[in-house]
Amino acid sequence: MSAELHEAVRAGDVDCVRKLLVAGADCNFCDGDGLTALMLAAYAGNLPTVTMLIEGGAEVNAADKQGWTPLMKAAHNTEMDRGFPDVVQILIDAGANVEAAISYGIRPLMLAAGYGETAVVETLLKAGADVMARNDGGLTALMMVKQKHYVDVINMLHEAERDAGVGEGSCSAKNEPGSHVVTFLKPARKN
Secondary structure: OHHHHHHHHHHOOHHHHHHHHHOOOOOOOOOOOOOOHHHHHHHHOOHHHHHHHHHOOOOOOOOOOOOOOHHHHHHOEOOOOEOOHHHHHHHHHOOOOOOOOOHHHOOHHHHHHHOOOHHHHHHHHHOOOOOOOOOOOOOOHHHHHHHHOOHHHHHHHHHHHHHOOOOOOOOOOOOOOOOOOOOOOOOOOOO
16 A cells, blocks of 8 residues: 555556545555655655645655755756755655755755755755755755856855855855856845
């Protein structure tokens, strides 16, 4: 019945998911790759199914064999080329770890920034994601995204770094040694 739950989630069949959960399907069942139904629903951006699975007891911090959590999967779907900020928010509200890292120390904020997911970046920053966290190569999300020219994300991360006490006018180095970076900054907010 738990494998059927995965198939219903993949098909986006919310009614079938509901029936299977009521019948006792294990919402934390993992397939051979370590995927749970919540990971599948988060990756598809299926908010009603994500909500139903969380209410049914799905583990929001479960990780597949590569370390990807539902939150990381909702941050960006490569097949659809988009992230799902509403799903990210519901996962955070349910206790998802915004700092859980995958290989090379990549965190959800870094992944979302690297794909230009402005709304996901904003959601993660509001939830307290560490804008100064570094991956295993020593790069922050801002350092990573500057190479991709996602101006809205760059501006948002600059503002978050400035709010964290780092940024223009500070003594700390933010860019990879030897890098040449063009910075697009919005004017400072006037209070």
